[in-house]
Amino acid sequence: MREENMRQWCIWKFKEHFSNVHANINCRRANIQEGRDRMKEHYDVRSEEDGYQLGDLVRIYNPQRRRGFSSKLQRSCEGLTKLSRELMTNLL
Numbered sequence: 873m874r875e876e877n878m879r880q881w882c883i884w885k886f887k888e889h890f891s892n893v894h895a896n897i898n899c900r901r902a903n904i905q906e907g908r909d910r911m912k913e914h915y916d917v918r919s920e921e922d923g924y925q926l927g928d929l930v931r932i933y934n935p936q937r938r939r940g941f942s943s944k945l946q947r948s949c950e951g952l953t954k955l956s957r958e959l960m961t962n963l964l
Contacts, residue, residue, distance in 0.1 A: 928955045 931949040
């Protein structure tokens, strides 16, 4: 009889422990989701939509490297160019 009581107690303790573990995991998931939401909200406040219009002067990013020269000293942008058409509407 004593072994059966001990077994029942162990099973009860095991179930109690894992219910606490699951509650803890769910709490952590909720905190992570809240953090994600706050970060997205903060990012969305600072982000801008369309910053360029057709006809604006822009620099073209062209990261071609020439061998034998330091990459820090090479230009990664070409000169000013007039924006004539929209290539992509959404980058995401």
